[in-house]
Amino acid sequence: MDDVQSLRRQFPILSRQVHGRPLVYLDNAATTQKPLAVIEAERHYYEFQNANIHRGVHALSQEATDAFEAARDTVRAFLNAPRREEIVFTRGATEAINLVAHSWGRSNLAAGDEILVSEMEHHANIVPWQLLCEATGAVLKVIPIDERGALVPGAFESLLGPRTRLVGITQVSNALGTVNPVADIVRKAHQAGALVLVDGAQAVAHLSVDVSALDCDFFVFSGHKLYGPTGIGVLYGKRDLLEKMPPYQGGGDMIAQVTFKKTTYNELPYKFEAGTPHIAGAVGLGAAIDFVRSVGLEAIAAHEDALLAQATRLAGEFQGLQVIGTAPGKASILSFVMKGVHPHDIGTILDREGVAIRTGHHCAMPVMDHYHLPATARASFALYNTPDEVDALFRALRRVEELFLK
Amino acid sequence: MSDLRDLYQEVIFDHNRHPRNFGPLPEANRHADGFNPLCGDRLTLHLRVEGGVIREARFEGAGCAISTASASLMTEALKGKTEAEAATLFEGFHHMVKGEPVSVDLGKLSVLAGVSEFPARVKCATLAWHTLNAALKNEPEPVSTE
Numbered sequence: 379m380d381d382v383q384s385l386r387r388q389f390p391i392l393s394r395q396v397h398g399r400p401l402v403y404l405d406n407a408a409t410t411q412k413p414l415a416v417i418e419a420e421r422h423y424y425e426f427q428n429a430n431i432h433r434g435v436h437a438l439s440q441e442a443t444d445a446f447e448a449a450r451d452t453v454r455a456f457l458n459a460p461r462r463e464e465i466v467f468t469r470g471a472t473e474a475i476n477l478v479a480h481s482w483g484r485s486n487l488a489a490g491d492e493i494l495v496s497e498m499e500h501h502a503n504i505v506p507w508q509l510l511c512e513a514t515g516a517v518l519k520v521i522p523i524d525e526r527g528a529l530v531p532g533a534f535e536s537l538l539g540p541r542t543r544l545v546g547i548t549q550v551s552n553a554l555g556t557v558n559p560v561a562d563i564v565r566k567a568h569q570a571g572a573l574v575l576v577d578g579a580q581a582v583a584h585l586s587v588d589v590s591a592l593d594c595d596f597f598v599f600s601g602h603k604l605y606g607p608t609g610i611g612v613l614y615g616k617r618d619l620l621e622k623m624p625p626y627q628g629g630g631d632m633i634a635q636v637t638f639k640k641t642t643y644n645e646l647p648y649k650f651e652a653g654t655p656h657i658a659g660a661v662g663l664g665a666a667i668d669f670v671r672s673v674g675l676e677a678i679a680a681h682e683d684a685l686l687a688q689a690t691r692l693a694g695e696f697q698g699l700q701v702i703g704t705a706p707g708k709a710s711i712l713s714f715v716m717k718g719v720h721p722h723d724i725g726t727i728l729d730r731e732g733v734a735i736r737t738g739h740h741c742a743m744p745v746m747d748h749y750h751l752p753a754t755a756r757a758s759f760a761l762y763n764t765p766d767e768v769d770a771l772f773r774a775l776r777r778v779e780e781l782f783l784k
Numbered sequence: 785m786s787d788l789r790d791l792y793q794e795v796i797f798d799h800n801r802h803p804r805n806f807g808p809l810p811e812a813n814r815h816a817d818g819f820n821p822l823c824g825d826r827l828t829l830h831l832r833v834e835g836g837v838i839r840e841a842r843f844e845g846a847g848c849a850i851s852t853a854s855a856s857l858m859t860e861a862l863k864g865k866t867e868a869e870a871a872t873l874f875e876g877f878h879h880m881v882k883g884e885p886v887s888v889d890l891g892k893l894s895v896l897a898g899v900s901e902f903p904a905r906v907k908c909a910t911l912a913w914h915t916l917n918a919a920l921k922n923e924p925e926p927v928s929t930e
């Protein structure tokens with residue numbers, strides 16, 4: 379990887395202070411900071427190209443359309459999806475999952491059919507399926523996790539049955555850092571005749587993803603966890619599936635022809651992109667992907683693995699601190715609790731030291747229930763974090779100890 | 785810059801480590817559950833109210849230092865108060881943690897004044913009081929700070 383310091387200079391926000399201290403931003407699993415390349419791309423779009431897309435004959439509309447569609451090509455290449463029409467822009471991972479649950483789910487599920495999700499899912503990969511089950515009479519089944527925060531070996535295989543229609547699985551857990559064996563899950567699910575939706579929200583910034591090799595049916599992610607803007611995300615779906623699915627929302631752009639007798643829908647991917655999309659967001663996402671690829675995902679992963687190893691070692695030396703999520707081969711996330719101190723208090727004290735972490739249930743309440751915890755503190759690392767920042771985290775935790783436990 | 789010590793006063797640590805009036809109250813006639821979905825804090829409040837006067841107040845649950853200390857201090861402050869007095873205290877407390885002028889004497893509760901400098905923690909301090917409101921109204925649904 380390039381020198382971290384030179385990478386950091388590309389993220390203007392990292393040089394600001396918080397409560398009089400240098401910002402140590404370790405809340406990257408919630409959202410990442412944005413490099414100049416992304417900020418400039420959005421700015422350039424608004425300064426020079428802004429227009430609505432797919433409908434104007436004027437020059438700006440054509441340029442805006444080209445920029446938006448170029449971003450789609452960038453996403454396609456990034457995921458190694460076979461076809462550009464398999465890339466649907468959404469508001470984020472959440473909307474992408476809701477799209478599949480609503481459109482595919484309501485037209486394909488019958489009472490008694492089964493959806494499998496894991497116990498470590500983000501609420502975004504639980505609640506849309508619960509809504510679907512309520513509407514169709516399908517049944518949601520849960521693949522349990524063990525004490526390390528990994529899927530219980532063999533549990534998925536034994537839950538997979540003739541009524542399983544879809545498996546929703548996160549590639550990387552946002553609450554624990556666990557990396558799931560998604561390729562294996564896809565293979566076994568397909569053998570059983572079930573589809574697989576992979577939630578890549580936490581994966582795309584850390585692992586290189588190849589949806590063709592993975593052979594998953596749907597893959598979703600959010601731009602803002604990949605150094606891109608908020609409000610833009612992606613659904614990848616296999617063309618045959620997307621073609622048979624009814625529209626998710628109705629409106630402009632998603633139609634071919636509208637009369638009051640009958641409306642016909644636009645071709646893929648526009649059938650799923652009703653209304654004016656977040657054009658600048660897509661442009662920014664394209665720039666974010668170019669940025670990540672220029673740094674290199676392998677180099678990023680190696681850098682973050684080293685930070686996680688350092689943090690895990692320091693956590694092990696810290697009496698009273700317990701790491702939650704100890705599966706082998708974790709990605710970039712250190713969730714922990716401290717004896718005698720509630721995570722919320724840890725978060726406030728760290729904040730005053732300039733250290734930003736997340737505290738709470740991380741939108742994964744079933745994970746908290748599994749560990750009988752109301753909440754955890756979570757530090758999550760990105761390509762711009764440094765070993766010094768990991769040290770700063772633990773210095774700040776010593777301050778918590780001083781205040782609370784002395 | 786507001787200091788952490790303004791928030792975490794010794795009294796608060798003391799009530800966090802040794803919460804007063806903590807545990808069940810078999811002779812209670814009012815109960816309510818409170819929940820702060822943001823941080824997962826939960827508490828259950830038990831009251832014994834006789835003739836409009838709060839005779840006993842106890843609480844159970846798990847929360848951060850601010851919500852635990854606030855609940856502990858609240859149960860101490862409530863004993864012997866009429867329901868109307870309790871409502872006045874809540875109003876004053878609410879103003880205090882929001883950093884607004886307070887016209888009632890809050891006594892020991894004023895150790896939580898520092899919360900006003902930490903807007904993300906106001907809900908921790910008020911969870912117990914919202915739960916009190918529900919208990920006095922005998923609301924069957926858990927109250928939420930959201």
Ligand SMILES: Cc1ncc(COP(=O)(O)O)c(C=O)c1O
Nearest residue numbers: 470471472500502552579580600
């Ligand atoms: C694993 C996982 N899935 C889904 C989401 C939802 O992403 P968004 O809120 O951007 O739609 C998140 C975000 O925290 C996540 O971590």
